[in-house]
Amino acid sequence: MAIPAYDELTRTFTRLHRFAHLGSLAAWDQAVMMPAGGNAARGTAMAELHVLMHSQLTAPWLKDALRAAEQEDLGFLERANLREMRRAWEAANLLPSRLVEAKTLAETRCEHAWREQRPRNDWDGFAANLREVVRLSREEAGLLAQFKECSPYDALVDRFEPGMTSDTIEAVFREVATWLPGLIERVRARQASEMVNRPHGPFPILAQQSLAKEIMEILGFDFTRGRLDVSVHPLCGGVPEDVRITTRYDEDDVTRSLMGVIHETGHGCYEQNLPQEWLEQPVGAARSMAIHESQSLLYEMQLSRSPAFFELITPLIRKHCGDRPGVTPENLARCATRVTPGPIRVDADEVCYPAHIILRFEIERELINGRMEIKDIPERWNGKMRDFLGVDTRGNFRDGPMQDIHWSQGAFGYFPSYTLGAMYAAQLFSAIRNCHPDLDEQVADGHLTPIFNWLRANIWSKGSGLKTGELIHTATGEGLNPAHLRRHLETRYLG
Amino acid sequence: MAIPAYDELTRTFTRLHRFAHLGSLAAWDQAVMMPAGGNAARGTAMAELHVLMHSQLTAPWLKDALRAAEQEDLGFLERANLREMRRAWEAANLLPSRLVEAKTLAETRCEHAWREQRPRNDWDGFAANLREVVRLSREEAGLLAQFKECSPYDALVDRFEPGMTSDTIEAVFREVATWLPGLIERVRARQASEMVNRPHGPFPILAQQSLAKEIMEILGFDFTRGRLDVSVHPLCGGVPEDVRITTRYDEDDVTRSLMGVIHETGHGCYEQNLPQEWLEQPVGAARSMAIHESQSLLYEMQLSRSPAFFELITPLIRKHCGDRPGVTPENLARCATRVTPGPIRVDADEVCYPAHIILRFEIERELINGRMEIKDIPERWNGKMRDFLGVDTRGNFRDGPMQDIHWSQGAFGYFPSYTLGAMYAAQLFSAIRNCHPDLDEQVADGHLTPIFNWLRANIWSKGSGLKTGELIHTATGEGLNPAHLRRHLETRYLG
Numbered sequence: 007m008a009i010p011a012y013d014e015l016t017r018t019f020t021r022l023h024r025f026a027h028l029g030s031l032a033a034w035d036q037a038v039m040m041p042a043g044g045n046a047a048r049g050t051a052m053a054e055l056h057v058l059m060h061s062q063l064t065a066p067w068l069k070d071a072l073r074a075a076e077q078e079d080l081g082f083l084e085r086a087n088l089r090e091m092r093r094a095w096e097a098a099n100l101l102p103s104r105l106v107e108a109k110t111l112a113e114t115r116c117e118h119a120w121r122e123q124r125p126r127n128d129w130d131g132f133a134a135n136l137r138e139v140v141r142l143s144r145e146e147a148g149l150l151a152q153f154k155e156c157s158p159y160d161a162l163v164d165r166f167e168p169g170m171t172s173d174t175i176e177a178v179f180r181e182v183a184t185w186l187p188g189l190i191e192r193v194r195a196r197q198a199s200e201m202v203n204r205p206h207g208p209f210p211i212l213a214q215q216s217l218a219k220e221i222m223e224i225l226g227f228d229f230t231r232g233r234l235d236v237s238v239h240p241l242c243g244g245v246p247e248d249v250r251i252t253t254r255y256d257e258d259d260v261t262r263s264l265m266g267v268i269h270e271t272g273h274g275c276y277e278q279n280l281p282q283e284w285l286e287q288p289v290g291a292a293r294s295m296a297i298h299e300s301q302s303l304l305y306e307m308q309l310s311r312s313p314a315f316f317e318l319i320t321p322l323i324r325k326h327c328g329d330r331p332g333v334t335p336e337n338l339a340r341c342a343t344r345v346t347p348g349p350i351r352v353d354a355d356e357v358c359y360p361a362h363i364i365l366r367f368e369i370e371r372e373l374i375n376g377r378m379e380i381k382d383i384p385e386r387w388n389g390k391m392r393d394f395l396g397v398d399t400r401g402n403f404r405d406g407p408m409q410d411i412h413w414s415q416g417a418f419g420y421f422p423s424y425t426l427g428a429m430y431a432a433q434l435f436s437a438i439r440n441c442h443p444d445l446d447e448q449v450a451d452g453h454l455t456p457i458f459n460w461l462r463a464n465i466w467s468k469g470s471g472l473k474t475g476e477l478i479h480t481a482t483g484e485g486l487n488p489a490h491l492r493r494h495l496e497t498r499y500l501g
Numbered sequence: 502m503a504i505p506a507y508d509e510l511t512r513t514f515t516r517l518h519r520f521a522h523l524g525s526l527a528a529w530d531q532a533v534m535m536p537a538g539g540n541a542a543r544g545t546a547m548a549e550l551h552v553l554m555h556s557q558l559t560a561p562w563l564k565d566a567l568r569a570a571e572q573e574d575l576g577f578l579e580r581a582n583l584r585e586m587r588r589a590w591e592a593a594n595l596l597p598s599r600l601v602e603a604k605t606l607a608e609t610r611c612e613h614a615w616r617e618q619r620p621r622n623d624w625d626g627f628a629a630n631l632r633e634v635v636r637l638s639r640e641e642a643g644l645l646a647q648f649k650e651c652s653p654y655d656a657l658v659d660r661f662e663p664g665m666t667s668d669t670i671e672a673v674f675r676e677v678a679t680w681l682p683g684l685i686e687r688v689r690a691r692q693a694s695e696m697v698n699r700p701h702g703p704f705p706i707l708a709q710q711s712l713a714k715e716i717m718e719i720l721g722f723d724f725t726r727g728r729l730d731v732s733v734h735p736l737c738g739g740v741p742e743d744v745r746i747t748t749r750y751d752e753d754d755v756t757r758s759l760m761g762v763i764h765e766t767g768h769g770c771y772e773q774n775l776p777q778e779w780l781e782q783p784v785g786a787a788r789s790m791a792i793h794e795s796q797s798l799l800y801e802m803q804l805s806r807s808p809a810f811f812e813l814i815t816p817l818i819r820k821h822c823g824d825r826p827g828v829t830p831e832n833l834a835r836c837a838t839r840v841t842p843g844p845i846r847v848d849a850d851e852v853c854y855p856a857h858i859i860l861r862f863e864i865e866r867e868l869i870n871g872r873m874e875i876k877d878i879p880e881r882w883n884g885k886m887r888d889f890l891g892v893d894t895r896g897n898f899r900d901g902p903m904q905d906i907h908w909s910q911g912a913f914g915y916f917p918s919y920t921l922g923a924m925y926a927a928q929l930f931s932a933i934r935n936c937h938p939d940l941d942e943q944v945a946d947g948h949l950t951p952i953f954n955w956l957r958a959n960i961w962s963k964g965s966g967l968k969t970g971e972l973i974h975t976a977t978g979e980g981l982n983p984a985h986l987r988r989h990l991e992t993r994y995l996g
Binding site: 021024025027028029031032035039040041042043044046047048050051052054055058228229230231232233244245247248285 | 516519520522523524526527530534535536537538539541542543545546547549550553723724725726727728739740742743780
């Protein structure tokens with residue numbers, strides 16, 4: 007009897023998972039451990055692995071095997087696995103290799119030049135390189151749109167947020183846009199008279215490190231299957247079986263690195279608690295970018311920037327770093343929730359953050375759908391920054407449309423994930439609160455298990471078994487609902 | 502026109518080199534960084550890579566391509582490259598996969614049990630598992646011997662030391678055995694009245710680390726293409742473009758870790774100075790195990806355990822670790838050259854070390870050639886230990902034939918490389934001395950460039966272009982000559 011096509015497919019995807027393990031490790035090492043002189047050899051080794059994996063995903067037999075497996079009698083998770091296999095197959099097969107190569111080349115050139123153009127505020131130089139990236143991204147989006155029967159921009163969003171449409175994004179973002187500027191104004195008025203006293207360092211790096219590790223453990227991170235190290239850009243890498251989190255330390259500021267570590271720990275706990283028995287298959291992977299971000303933001307924003315959490319960790323900060331003026335739960339919570347509109351997305355607080363994303367979403371959608379050109383970006387950008395945040399970015403391209411790496415990398419369609427993640431985080435945490443009305447007291451007492459248990463049961467252990475909409479609905483009883491983010495912000499900042 | 506077979510082969514071996522890069526990195530990470538819980542996933546990922554590389558090396562077209570390339574018009578290094586390709590091909594193709602799998606299984610079982618049997622001194626339990634490893638190693642050796650037209654044991658030696666025969670090893674080892682026991686006795690008599698004052702710690706780990714790094718730089722190690730870290734067993738891993746050295750620190754002892762670091766730095770400088778333009782090809786790799794060991798021993802034994810070198814580094818030890826009683830060049834050199842016969846190979850000083858190797862060589866050769874059985878090992882071992890070193894190991898299997906991991910791993914034929922390496926090191930250093938009669942003064946003054954230049958020109962940059970015998974003859978004007986080791990030991994220990 008012939009081996010079922012599904013079984014043949016699982017073998018191939020197991021192999022791909024194992025190769026991906028080596029690729030993830032090589033990328034982590036490159037960011038964290040590798041000396042500069044090792045870069046060229048590492049680059050060629052990683053490229054060779056990429057070619058290998060791509061060739062296995064584009065082997066002609068896979069097309070027929072996927073179709074055959076779809077006719078086989080499969081259980082629920084097997085069927086979900088097959089769906090995710092097809093997603094991976096489509097990502098590797100739908101685009102002609104000529105286009106993929108040209109796009110990689112254009113992106114590499116654009117990003118490489120951007121690193122020097124940004125400090126020089128050289129918008130014209132950047133725009134010249136970006137033109138080719140946008141042209142090829144439009145071509146890519148057009149081809150994918152034809153296949154997926156959607157708008158070009160939606161086809162790009164679907165790579166990061168399967169099933170999400172720009173109509174949905176637009177609806178929720180438009181809703182947010184109605185109340186966000188007013189909320190920011192009211193919060194700022196209220197905080198104007200608030201006393202905050204930023205604790206001053208030096209907070210020795212080693213002390214911060216041991217503090218970070220103790221808090222990671224409190225947050226459920228399993229150090230027998232993961233590490234904390236240092237890199238220029240904080241990240242959560244590695245593999246689910248061995249999660250590699252990084253941060254960077256600032257001797258003058260103990261909370262900045264700590265909040266970053268907590269954010270990455272949210273990603274890390276998701277990875278560590280994916281369904282063990284499915285880890286080598288696509289269905290065992292994290293659901294989507296926005297769901298991943300919802301876990302990091304649930305940890306960082308919902309859970310940790312709260313007075314209850316600072317009650318829990320203030321004694322630990324004192325234990326590791328000594329007692330300093332300003333190291334009190336109340337003051338630290340105030341410091342962690344200051345709202346200050348500014349031009350830079352990655353420096354934005356949780357109230358202002360959605361404005362940065364809505365702006366980018368509106369621009370990149372128009373750009374990809376061919377209703378806007380690169381030359382029109384700065385004016386649009388400046389207007390939105392003024393309307394949403396009251397920030398003047400005219401002439402400041404460096405801290406305007408040149409601040410992010412995403413567009414130079416051709417990652418159009420990615421930005422919405424951040425704010426979708428914030429909304430999911432608020433919605434999920436609200437569901438947890440409903441189950442545990444005394445949650446703040448439990449948090450202050452260090453009883454975080456109810457949170458872990460809820461997330462494990464409803465999100466972490468699900469992998470990619472459910473589609474995103476199903477996952478959220480099953481977990482919270484409703485679809486994506488931005489009201490939870492609004493209520494969270496109003497309660498925390500105006501309550 | 503068809504692509505020359507040689508060019509096709511170089512593409513395949515380039516690809517294999519890049520995959521090997523990922524494998525080396527994964528192995529280093531496993532030893533140095535990986536938390537215990539990541540081991541299972543890492544193991545399967547590395548095994549998958551191994552299967553991939555093996556399948557590429559056993560692809561049927563390679564056999565014809567090698568034969569075709571051997572008819573092509575090639576330059577000297579291309580021809581040498583082809584020879585090394587054939588070696589790699591033979592290692593992967595000459596043995597039936599059934600035997601390779603059975604042997605891997607038996608070795609894994611034997612080594613795994615050994616880890617618990619050794620502390621329990623359980624020789625019978627160990628011997629029971631070793632029987633299968635020896636049986637399969639004999640089968641392996643027999644098959645390889647048929648192909649290579651040599652004795653079974655020689656066929657195994659050839660895997661580590663291409664071109665070396667057990668007749669040659671026997672001749673040089675027999676020569677050493679005539680003078681070594683007497684030398685040890687005279688050195689011990691002389692050292693009996695010597696005052697040594699082992700410096701006492703604590704020497705803080707961080708201080709030792711910065712000391713080690715400074716000395717590595719003095720020894721020519723390039724930290725833009727390498728690292729120093731900590732692992733349970735010191736090693737030199739990574740890839741030539743990014744050499745990863747490890748050590749372990751002991752707060753009570755500053756020289757032990759340092760000498761280990763210097764040893765690994767010898768390996769590391771060899772790797773870092775292999776011919777850059779050939780690194781992705783087999784001919785660009787280090788020549789053999791013994792030549793690799795000659796570089797580490799040249800650094801550790803010839804160069805570093807000398808009064809001149811301690812003159813150079815004593816101020817650095819004081820700078821990093823503070824001034825302690827006993828931290829003088831003369832006393833440190835005396836400490837580093839104490840001769841104390843004992844049962845353990847890895848703890849042996851350079852005078853006693855060859856005795857440990859000769860004993861193992863004699864036993865493993867008889868074992869593989871079928872002239873001795875496992876049950877006869879202990880008696881033979883005890884007799885040789887008594888004759889060579891005056892050490893009584895009767896009943897002490899743990900510190901006798903169970904002390905090494907090699908046999909449980911089926912690595913028969915490896916042990917001679919250590920002492921061949923010591924002989925090559927003495928021979929090479931003697932050649933360097935001939936070029937630089939004032940070498941000791943130069944070393945004491947920190948002028949090590951003449952040593953680096955000589956090694957780069959004569960060993961490092963040669964890769965595997967020459968056969969071992971040719972390499973040594975070209976570098977020193979003669980073949981392997983154990984007289985240099987004897988002269989070195991007599992000069993240092995009786996001079």
